Amino acid sequence: MRDLIIVGGGPAGLAAAYGAYEKGVKDILILEREDTLGGILNQCIHNGFGLHRFKEELSGPEYAQRYIDMLKDTTVDILSGTTVLELREDRTVCALNSRQGYFELQAKTVILAMGCRERTRGAISIPGSRPAGVFTAGAAQKYLNMEGYLCGKRVVVLGSGDIGLIMARRMTLEGAKVLACVEVMPYSGGLTRNIVQCLEDFGIPLYLSHTVTDVRGDRRLTGVTVSKVDENRNPIPGTEMDFDCDTLLLSVGLIPENELTRGAGIEIDPRTNGPLVYDNMETTLEGVFACGNVVHVHDLVDYVSEEAARAGASAANRILGKIPEHRAVHIKTDGAVSYTVPQYIRENAEEKTVSLSFRVRKILDDVKIQVSDGQRTVFTAKRTHMAPGEMEKIQLPREAIGDARDLTVSVEK
Amino acid sequence: MKEMICVTCPKGCRLKIDEQTLKVSGNSCPRGTVYAQNELTDPKRVVTTTVPVSGAILPRCPVRTSAPVSKKLMIKIVQELKKYSLTSPVKVGQVVVENILGSGADVIVTRNL
Ligand SMILES: Cc1cc2nc3c(=O)[nH]c(=O)nc-3n(C[C@H](O)[C@H](O)[C@H](O)COP(=O)(O)OP(=O)(O)OC[C@H]3O[C@@H](n4cnc5c(N)ncnc54)[C@H](O)[C@@H]3O)c2cc1C
């Protein structure tokens, strides 16, 4: 029986391991599918990681290296090239690698840190033929940044998620011509910073409220048609624009990778596609915790590390016998707030505040975030600007919760 | 008054800058002031790309400029770096090119390979 097994060696898994180690747990094992640690950070060679965590602006691999170095002098064991196939309710982890074959390990606690997967063309429906030249932005990023292979010369990007924006700049710098970025929503799905420095810096037009309505090409893509959409996201006839391109990049969102979570019977929040969690990042299966993109999509790795450190510390508490109270306060949402993580808060004397993350459904200016217990407002915070592409965080003081049964988070003018 | 979004870090603060006095407001940290002032005079960005590496587990090694460089130099730097290659082992922070194209910034390795 191991004390702690962590599934996934991306930034979440690494920070969770360090968090648990710092709290005094020595017997920790990380299982990682790839041959190297760092997860998605290995292909994110751009800068912009770590300004909060390290007060420095690092590239993705540099950020990962910091954590890999922090783990060097610890007793944390790492098994890379190892895929976890199944998690059972008794916290048995079933895994496979080429050296040991199939094996099973039971643990007192498990932390899930499997990250996200990209939505593909199948997950959204694009009409037209099925030629080569249609890639997810993340696949194109991996080819270019890790293999050195540029997947096209004339590019249209569908979706304004961060990966697509980052790839528009990256491919431009490598000599490709990025003709347009097309977004079906009336606002961008990515960070404003990326709109400015990936599109505006290079004069790449962003078409909001537009989508791809036709894909042409026999063997290789030869062009796409882009149309304006109405408020119900239906294409408006007569607004078609044709682009001659050999590549279409899809940057249409990420989905938390939760097959293992579902298999273990853990409850999933349909709004985040990730497990429901308590404030200590424990899922509905006792002793199993989750953190990072597997819980909800983060835009900043710094916040992934913070959340993961909390999961690590909480697993340590459980191993050391410090078990949280059972009474839980349910966090509800109202109006423009689309979800919160955690969804439940339990009584726990150790931390004075609860860190609450959430997203809004639309762009909002000069608003107040409000938390109410049904009778009164227990917490407020002002924001000058909120956008769906940017995760929000508040620190809710525990004393504000009092003996409330549930709390509602909303955003008011 | 000119409005802009600070792109120094992913927080993306909305800055206001007075074109005459160069006084900045709306920033959450001092980098915002420097950014807004540069943006009016000579906009600067960190350049990131890859360089071939031999003998490593990957064929490409990620690199970046050690400091932001003039925006005009971005594409030139990426093209200039096509002349360089590395041999494993390389370490984070190792200099690939000093003062690239006279920008004042070095190009450094960002992954141990
Ligand atoms: C293109 C892009 C650009 C970004 N830009 C920025 C930025 O500029 N600044 C910033 O701060 N953040 C940025 N982010 C966000 C940040 O990188 C992510 O939020 C962070 O990497 C998520 O970490 P994670 O550990 O949860 O997931 P991941 O990094 O995805 O790691 C998950 C790990 O789990 C492993 N795994 C999955 N399933 C299994 C299994 N069954 N068995 C074993 N191992 C498994 C995977 O191989 C992977 O290594 C960006 C993200 C992307 C995709």
Ligand code: SF4
């Ligand atoms: S002002 Fe500071 S905190 Fe705000 S975006 Fe710029 S660097 Fe980030």
